[in-house]
Amino acid sequence: MKPEKVNPREVFYQPSRMVVPLFQRPYVWSKERQWQPLWEDIARLADVLATKNPAATHFLGAFVVQQLPSTLGTMQEWSVIDGQQRLTTLQILLDSLHSQLESRGLAMLAAQVEPLIVNPAAFHKKPEDRYKVWPTNLDRAGFKSVMSAPAPVDYSSVVPSRLAEAHQYFSDSIGAWLDKADELEISAKLLVDAVSGQLEIVSIRLDATEDAQAIFETLNARGEPLSAADLIKNFIFQNHAGTEAEVEVAYLSNWAELESPWWVTQVTAGRTSHPRASWFLWHWLRARRLEDFPIRELFTQFKGYVTDRRPDLSSLLPEIKTAADRYRFVIEGAQAVNGPLTRVQWFSYRVGTLDSEVVRPLLIWLDEEPQSDVPEKDKTQILKYLESWFVRRAIVKAPSQGTNRFMVDLIVHLSRQPHDRLAIEVQSYLASNKTPVGYWPDDTEVASTLKGAPAYNKYLRARLRMILEALEDYRRGYPDWNALGMGPIARGVGTVEHLLPQKWRANWPAIWSPDEAETKAASRDRTLHELGNLTLVTQKLNSKVSNGSWSKKVEHFQHINDVLLTNDVIQSAPTNWDETLITARTTMLAASVLKVWPAPAGHIGLATQPVQPEASGEVDLALLVSEGLIQPGTVLVARPAVLNGATAAVGLDGRVFVDDVGYDTPSAAGVAANSTGLYRGVINGWRFWKIQESGKSLWEVRNEYRASLGEDDRGNEVGEDVQDSEQIEAELVVAESTNEADDE
Template identity: 40%
Template sequence: METKVRTPHEVFFMPQRLLVPLFQRPYVWTREKQWSMLWEDIRRHADLRRQGRKSSPHFLGAVVLQNQSASVGNLPYWTIIDGQQRLTTMQLLLDAAHQALTLVGADTLARQVEDLIRNPEHFCGSSEDRFKVWPTNRDRAAFNDVMAAALPVDYTILPHRDSRMTQGHQFFSEAMTDWLATGAYESRAEALTHVLLNGLQLVVIQLEADEDSQEIFETLNARGTPLTAADLIKNFVFQRLDLPAAESEASYEKHWKLFETAFWENEVGAGRNAMARSSLFLNQWLIAQTAENIGVREVFSRFKYFVTHDLDAAVGDLLPAIHRAAIDYQSWTETARVKDGVLDRLTLFVYRIGALDSEATKPLLIWLRDPALEPVAADVENRFLTHLESWLVRRSLLRLSTQSYSDLVALLLQELKENPRQDAATVTERVLREQTSGNLYWPADEEVRTWLATAPIYRRLRRGRLRMVLEAIEDHLRGYDSDRPSYAGQRVARDHHAIEHILPQQWQTHWPVDDVASRLTRDNHVHVLGNLTLLTRGLNSKVSNGPWLGETGKRAYIAQHDVMLMNNDVRAVSADGWDEQKIDERTEHMTRAILEIWSTPAGHAGIHSGIATQPSSYIGVDALISEGLLKVGQTLIGRGRTSDVQASVLPDGSLQVEDRIFESPSGAARFVKKRKINGWTFWAVDAANGIRLDDLRSQYSLQFGVDVANDDDQESEVAE
């Protein structure tokens, strides 16, 4: 290993090829985080040189190169083990400088810069040899387009004009062109060229072909844009494969490339964390293999140990296994997103645990459908999923702690691995029934029935969870989850309908009562299960706070425009009105349906010890409206750099941003910021005075003496 401090001139001048391995991640630097700061440093040093003032070279960081014994034509060939973002950016920067210098007539200086970008023709055996740095597979087309474009580059016609490669080149070109044009270009061109060639420094670590590059790669990972667990695992696996370049690339195309698509790169929630779906999947896949509780920060280190010490098969057999599991995983996830139509038992389970935010149970599904193992019989799989779903839903209804779910999944996997696969349902039932701690027990019928009889469930559950429960009740009435044929012909549309209060939240106008006791009783019935139903969003807005009876009342509109069986039952018993007694009776009927849908084994007692309940309330925007803290139609403003973004408050408490409607502040904020974010602190009610939506929620909490639990970060967009 040789380590030297080098300038760009020393790094790039000699004919050579610096190749980014296909298993490296794509180019990720951006204007906001890297390009602007790099250009400002270069400009500052160039200005100092023009003023005749000395400055120390600007340090860009370290790169690791590994010599390859095989050559590419007559060119020395190095693999970029670490630092591809820096080296690729330097090439974009130098090529943009070549263009800027050429356009102002500084041809000699432009040729000096060009020598650091392109290899002489007589060294090039193919078109790919002309560039001294050659990116990973995913970025090559965009890199080649912009680097080979005729001058001056017309960025608007480039096939990959939206890529970061093109955007970076355009940014540097425009910045340098503008700077050169602000004064005497001769002195500015000389100063800029000097800084680019000799005023920057890199620590270059050069490894011989037989040296272990992985350790250095992992050590340097803390710098720059952090690598994900998937990035590290990809690098580790392909290094271990040690295949010829063509075979390695073929393996990448066949088994890994899918992880670099939008589905897998999207960030998803994992408890309180957010991570790329590819990294989360690899975490869950590893848990399925090891039957251990592996934290999201431990994924790579445990994967490395697993491959080194636990894996019986060759590393080459690992990629196909991971790929097959990933294909299944993506299929379940995407099918579960479809709002209409039939779902098989497993994809219905995936949809429902998505509503419950229970990513912790996904390793069980990976184990269940592992193509390398004996297939589990369909009836066994159905019972396995039914037991697990019952345990999850019942605990969710009671708002019980989820903090030990990963421990339970690991324990269950251990038991499943020690028993025949066809006993999966029996083992799962036994393990769940054996749990007695408050964090893991399986609630019995009586506890669920007692809780739902009076619980303000609308204030206890996040909207997506509550909607899923109401959908399940409707499907139950339609004959699903039983051996009976469907009475309605299809399942209710999923994650689509609005949750409606039959007795409205603002009942005082059209549903008055005479005395204080009656008002308190009515208030206590507004948010219970029997007063909630599903309606289309259009119908929900139409009938929201109106009276029940009369030609323009809720009952008449529902009779004319609604097809829900649960609402047929409501209309059948409410010809003379809707009151607290009918709400209690409907709560009992709906609870009975819940206990049938998510049943427990005969005789299950649900015995447990310790404190299990979480009595905090879910406070939505609708609650703030009902108490006059917010007004319908009021405009919320994004905070910080998104102050030009507005959200409008709709009557049911949802927020409209542009032409899209979101059920929660966090869902709307995530649409704006393109990442997981707390919408309650993002949206400002009064930007001038710094009043946030969260401040109104705190006011509500103090006024009514309730603890607030707004776990709404996963709320989805609502279809219009």
């Protein structure tokens, strides 16, 4: 390793070619984050050189290259290990400067810059030998187009690319700076000197025998890290056998697709966000290793897998490609709004609304070559069992901590079974588990959970919509029965509508005697958000219809409605809709839920099922996320000062994550954050956590939502909450002062 401080003239003057390996990520620098700050630094440097300090310099960072084998008399080539963004940008900057100088007739100055961007013709054995830096294959067309364009560059005629945008930005900036010059040639020479001679960069050149991969990983462990998928790609192709041409063929055939926009899109699950390719590789590797590990360890685990099992990379890459293609087919199909899906796509859509990516390794494992002899009917049956397990657990709000491990344990169990018994083994494994993390809720628990429950407030809107969609498709004969001619309902776009309006007091006046009015109103409020009062509408109702009388709603639905769930209601109750009918419909829909997602005959879930008392107006964190009042990823801070600003984050499903572990309630997360026992008060999670950005407690956000529904007048519930919160606040103060006294 030979580190030295150099300038661009010393880096680029001698004939040489720095090749960015095809497995490195493409050019990603942008105007706001890199181009503009770099140009502003150069402009300031030129001013300092002219007025204050002719020896001033500006440090740009470092790059690492490794010498490639070459024959006598040929041009030296280097492989860029790190710093390709910086080196490529310098070439774009120098070429923009050269173009501006030529356009202004400054031929002598342009001739000083030209050797820094073009190798002498005598060294050209192939067309790309012209360039000092040869970028990764995804950038080559754009780089070649703009770097070979005649001055002044016509940007409308070059290949559109981020590199062309960078070239135009630097060219425009240089042109504007030169336009302001009092003496053009003097200012131009000053700029040439600043860019080519006074920018400093640390060059680290490795011999061919040094471990470039280890250095690459060390350098990228700091700053803004590469994704796990980027690191895995680099590792694979650094170690892939064959010539450069053979490695490029392997890349183009098996990996290039993983760098397309669909795969590099950031996807959030729980509280973490990664490129989709990294999520896929995490699922794939857990299916391969039959071990659970956090996604943050993905690259380390992949290296261990390759080191321990030494698979042939030329064979492993096509296997990854096959699994990736299947993964994309399932997910893209699940995102389709209309039309029938394959059974696995339907499964993926439904379970995906539950924020349950934990099943992906099992789906990948089922499609691997060793399981190719498993009959499709058995795979379909496995999906049915798993879908029932996931949905029933979501309905009863069974704890989700540990399900990653549970799914991997299931794969391990299945890997030891005969393939003709896999469906039976899945059913048995799920039905026999009697722990909170793995049990399969039985009919009684699911039905009792839905009975009288405020479903509209209890479940994330996407999940509730999925359940209603499934009930509607069940009526239409999808996905596993004889389908009707009307097709399945559109997915993910319908609106959950109350049949009895939320603001019924203003729009549905009731004829009750004074003696019974209070009791009747309370009964109606209790049933308002029940499953039996909800339906799907494919065209959102205007407020006049939504809040109108029952006769208006019936008339509207008779003319504009294609939802069988709604038709069933207006046909069975054409003149009146009340709490008695809502309760009966809740029971009927709950029975349909049990048919859509059945459990084995006679199945019993937990011996002692958890009791979850429900308030009629329950507002949990999942509802606040569903309504957009709290965004997924929102950072929460513990209010007690003794916890030194312990933080948590809100997940997509309303769970609260502390140290990457999700908790179903704010209070449970508060207990976890207080694991040291520093805070001695009672933990009410709604008061315990506040939103970092706004400073509001979760309790305040929840009460603002309640107020927006006109529910401040609900009497005891709000009053008790205020009293409880005041008590907790007092306990916080006492606990904090006590701990402070102890510290002293």
